[in-house]
Amino acid sequence: MTSHRVAGAAVAAIVTAVLLLAGCAATGTRGAVVQEDDDFGTAEVYAVQDGDLEPAPDERAATVWDLFVRVVTPAFAASSMSEYRAGDDADSDTLAYVHRADDPEYWVLAANLAFADDQDLLLSTLIHEYGHILSLGVADADPDVTSCDTLELSEGCLAPDSLLLAFDERFWLPYGSDAPTPDDDDPDAAAAFYAAHEEDFVSDYAATNVVEDFAESFMTFVLEDRPEDSSPVAEKLLFFWDVPEYVEIRDRIRAEFSLT
Numbered sequence: 001m002t003s004h005r006v007a008g009a010a011v012a013a014i015v016t017a018v019l020l021l022a023g024c025a026a027t028g029t030r031g032a033v034v035q036e037d038d039d040f041g042t043a044e045v046y047a048v049q050d051g052d053l054e055p056a057p058d059e060r061a062a063t064v065w066d067l068f069v070r071v072v073t074p075a076f077a078a079s080s081m082s083e084y085r086a087g088d089d090a091d092s093d094t095l096a097y098v099h100r101a102d103d104p105e106y107w108v109l110a111a112n113l114a115f116a117d118d119q120d121l122l123l124s125t126l127i128h129e130y131g132h133i134l135s136l137g138v139a140d141a142d143p144d145v146t147s148c149d150t151l152e153l154s155e156g157c158l159a160p161d162s163l164l165l166a167f168d169e170r171f172w173l174p175y176g177s178d179a180p181t182p183d184d185d186d187p188d189a190a191a192a193f194y195a196a197h198e199e200d201f202v203s204d205y206a207a208t209n210v211v212e213d214f215a216e217s218f219m220t221f222v223l224e225d226r227p228e229d230s231s232p233v234a235e236k237l238l239f240f241w242d243v244p245e246y247v248e249i250r251d252r253i254r255a256e257f258s259l260t
Contacts, residue, residue: 031055032044032045032046032055032057032086033045035085037085037087037110039087039089039092039094039097039110039112040085040087040088040089040092040094040110040112041087041089041092042087043085043086043087043110044057044061044085044086044087045083045084045085046061046065046083046084046085046086047082047083048077048078048081048082048083048084050078051069051074051075051077051078051081053065053084057084057086060086060113060116061084061086061113063116064086064111064113064116064122064126065084065109065111067119067122067123067126068109068111068126068129070256070257071123071126071127071130071253071256072130072133073252080105080106080107080133081106081107081108081109082101082103082106082107082108083101083106083108083109084108084109084110084111085108085109085110085111086110086111086113087110087111087112087113087114088112088113088114089112089114090114090115092112092114094112095111095112095115095121095122095125096109096110096111096112096125096126096128096129097109097110097129098110098129098132098133100136100143100155104138104143104155104156105138107133109129111125111126123257124219124223127218127219127222127223127253128215128216128218128219129215130218131214131215131216131217131218131219132211132214132215134163134218134246134249135162135163135164135167135211135214135215135218136153136155136164136211138156139159139162140158140159140162140163140164141153141155141156141157141158141159141162141164142156142157142159143155143156144156145157150162150165151164151165151168151182151210152182153182153183153211154183163214163243164210164211164214166239167210167213167214167217167236167239168182168210170239171200171210171213171235171236171239172210172213175197178193178196179193179210180193180207180208180209181209182209182210182211183209183211184208184209185208185209187208190204190205190207190208190209191204191207193207194206194207199231199232199233200232200233200236201213201216201233202216202217202219202220202233202236202237203216203220213236217233217236217237217239217240218240218246220233220237221237221240221241221246221250222249222250222253222254223259224237226238226241
């Protein structure tokens, strides 16, 4: 699982919330099922049907979902999203997270509505989560491989031609055993690693692990101009500029939200 957090933009892995037993589940806004959630306490759960939510959410939950759909495109939401979880916990530092559904071809989005009024923060967060989805599809990380010769994540073994593996080999492999492992979410370890290599990362959050570094760097690639220097951060951003598909995604998102 991958998430986006407040407080220095730290990201951590999320344990899948446990569905309440039939007859014990609460009913939330407009009949949505309420489930326990490790980050938000509880979350209202909506099924995604052809890109639409069932049952219909309230205005705040709908606004966040609609923004996400604009980031990923309606076609992607209809074909690849299966569930939307809306939490509301101002005391949680988790802004949002994504993880694969039981069917790994589909994705689940969860968002913390307590931060929904900050549109800039919300947009950057949803772009970050989209970066996770783009880099961790089944074609990129196979959950059924029993022996991994590349890099093993909770989502599966990275394919030899995956962009995330190329990113890891270029930017993380040189750190050797000093770097946090791909599934490490220890904030203290991330803070120490960032302190030792601050010039290498777009944020302290990015130093959590290679998966979060990819997503944070992708988010920065989308939101900022093409770098003109040769810094370590610039090299990471130029990594995305060398992928035509990602440049097209960047251009589409920037046009959709009138980013200049």
